Amino acid sequence: MKVLVIGGIAGGPSFATRLRRINEDAEIIIFERGAAISVASCALPYYLGGLIKDRSAVIERTPEILKQKNNIDVRLFNEVTRINPNDKNVEVKNLQTGETYTESYDKLIIATGASPTVPEIAGIHDADNAFVLRAVTDADKIKSFIEEKHPKNVTVLGAGSIGIEVSEAFVDNNMDVTIVEQSGHVASPFDPEITDIVADELKKQGVHVILNESVQQIKDHGHTLVLDDGSIHRTDMLFLGTGVKPNSGIAAAAGIKLSDDNHVIVGNHLQTNLPDIYSIGDVIETTSLITGKPIPSLLSSAANRQGHLLADMLNGSPLEYKGFISAGVSKFFDLTASFVGFTEQTLQQLGITNYRTVFITPFDRAYFYPNADRVNFKLIYEDKTGKILGGQAVGRNGIDKRIAELSVAITGNLTAFDLPSLEIPYSPPYSSTRDVLNIAGYVAINQLTNKSATIKVDDISADDLKTAVFLDIREAGKPATGSIKPTLNIPLSELRDRIDEVPKDKKVYITFRKGLGPYNASRVLAGKGINATMIEE
């Protein structure tokens, strides 16, 4: 069996090394058009920022090692320019010598990944100071530019994960950073509960953020930016963090079916629509294990897993690829933000509205243990069934841990109802006796069983806004929260004694507060025959 792999960054080497471990006889060739294989792309911002000092550290395997340990033929600077499915061969160009040649295959694996998009802004191609970050050579170019030109400032287009991660790297290089983001939030597609906290962190770290704006025109070889509002900004350097697009052109040219957004469509054996051609990694569209609908597969951990599985399947194992949940984590300066599954934003894009949310802010460890800090945690679950649709968290410690727990819960088909029974190892330095997911589950159960009625702030009728009682249960000295002005304040601790102050002939709302306070107040009121409604914000 002769197996060709196009692309050597993540899924390709995983596939090839696995196949070798289970099949000593296959001939395996990896074509990589770039300068290196097995690049830990996610690590490049840390190399740029100086946290990882050794360039070779971000290259996990070299062609020499793959040859020696795994008997795999890796060809760097070799670009596959054409796939001939009928002849079962590919045309290859050696980018160093200019030589071209064909190579036949029994099985072909397309693992070409994705590349950063370059936004279509007038003048962008004349810029001499604009960079992306995907390959290790991109990092080399940025490092050289900084060393040679000593830019004092940089403008980052796009406030997604990569935009924020490189912002930290630039700050670590003592540069002044401005992020321009066309949406109204940083760190999209996280939801506002999370992005607001990330925005505060960026401000604290001295990063300037311009929201709801994009660059309309680039002048002066990239050193002058004109924004939509006409304002003009000078910049020494430009970073393009506006997203990635799948490298699927070669697949399309060969007649391989793509999705509307140009991802290779694969079946449950990771096969394309053409015989003996398979595809894995960032270039493919896969299936969400949560919704059953197609989603892009944009995570290197997913690419690795797909490579491993494809090798097993090609070698005869009766396995299937079922799709993925999607889980990620990012270090945003001193914060960690992590997600699994869908956010409200991504659910709404899919037209899914049959969900409820829980937002809680318990501590990462026992609240009395030194350095206890908040885990800002949002759970999204399907109404009625409690099926878990997604989770997000942000904070300083234990963020990745709670989202990893939730990811495993989703894999185990647990619902929001099951979360209270999770057994999270407890000791004060690490957790609470009722830990984050337990609490989220208790709140969800309260919502689901309608022990407490809740309403979204926008759904309160105009009539009620004029006539109803809006009860604020905050204790003396605590800050007000929520967007509704209270008409009555009785601290929760005094509610039983002062319950006669709550009118029995009016509709009662409890104004928004984080945590279980409003719920506890609703229970006290219910015990006296008052059915209050908690406001969700």
Added chain:
Amino acid sequence: MKVLVIGGIAGGPSFATRLRRINEDAEIIIFERGAAISVASCALPYYLGGLIKDRSAVIERTPEILKQKNNIDVRLFNEVTRINPNDKNVEVKNLQTGETYTESYDKLIIATGASPTVPEIAGIHDADNAFVLRAVTDADKIKSFIEEKHPKNVTVLGAGSIGIEVSEAFVDNNMDVTIVEQSGHVASPFDPEITDIVADELKKQGVHVILNESVQQIKDHGHTLVLDDGSIHRTDMLFLGTGVKPNSGIAAAAGIKLSDDNHVIVGNHLQTNLPDIYSIGDVIETTSLITGKPIPSLLSSAANRQGHLLADMLNGSPLEYKGFISAGVSKFFDLTASFVGFTEQTLQQLGITNYRTVFITPFDRAYFYPNADRVNFKLIYEDKTGKILGGQAVGRNGIDKRIAELSVAITGNLTAFDLPSLEIPYSPPYSSTRDVLNIAGYVAINQLTNKSATIKVDDISADDLKTAVFLDIREAGKPATGSIKPTLNIPLSELRDRIDEVPKDKKVYITFRKGLGPYNASRVLAGKGINATMIEE
């Protein structure tokens, strides 16, 4: 409904506050014989060591707060001395006034917990320097003793979690610490792979550990200890960390059925054998969700959960208590050790031998990210089915996270086969593209599907020991591992080229190394028709 709760430390207050939230009308009284309720017992070592400075921090709720916020009547220094199940009342003694009285109940909850055992050593009751640590007043006594007597050293009996945790507290008080442990390991019931690493840490921290010894006699009011081997040790202070026993005497006297080891036996509504009497927390025996067999319920998180559930059930919710998995974590100086389910040691005590183990030592984050450190991780699963029986880990970072993930996996009924598909959020500061549980799963699958034959070192025949080839695949410069002396060394990276050096007419064993190296070597050999057997140690 009038509800009495005996015991106010963990499960009792959880039960009472939950019941109040869902039932505004119940009369609820908690009797606590001690000086405080809602004590975070697990936090006491940190209070003792000075990490937690505020004594009130370890008391999570006061009687005043429970009265004011929850309308619960808490009676400190009130000891229930007798239960009269026929009259449905209890006799109570006010320990401050000496007054006794009876209180009737509709429902009675026994949440009396457990107390430290005092080992039966001659002379122990004459000691004026011996302490245990369970109540906040125990911590007060130890603190006073240290402040007044300035002990230079302390002898800790028992190297379990509490023994090691207080050792750290004593070291933080600049005391010289000696631990005397009667078994051959510290940190039991962790298995040797874990305890060896904890033992190294204790040594590094300057703690003296005497294993396989116990104190035979205590003289000189606790200041002289005679060990089993006759050696005599002077000590300024004694700490008894030899275990706990359930406070079930009052239950037994009332005719409530106990297990052989004196835990209250409860049914799936947490009910005892007597009508309207329930029990929760450390005093009860519960059911292992893994084996279905009885196990003591010795975790405050479990007590909390049981209290919450019991309140719901008593209030009419159609729920059931199903048992627990058992998961814990301890800070042992700079290490974290955590477990879920069973260890090999505890399985063997139950007579369960139908299991296999995986021991791996991957990094807690990307290996190239600063401060990457090993997660020493052991997985135990049922042979053939892959059912997860337990997991243990020790290391500096991310230990609690991996065991929490495994605990959720157990709750979700995932098997070892499923672990490779877990989606752990990846970014270099937090994890690897194939994270700890993924790797453990891959290794388990390799074991289970017998792609690679393995043998335990003790099972190698005497004949084979004399005649077989023992191939060591370590690379040049790497340390030897395993207890078998190799007869042939070919580094894995050279194995394909030098495969002719491996005799084809002899049985081939691959000597023990951590990680996937031996497995990869076995695949290379299998490709050339040599069926090698990997040695497990």
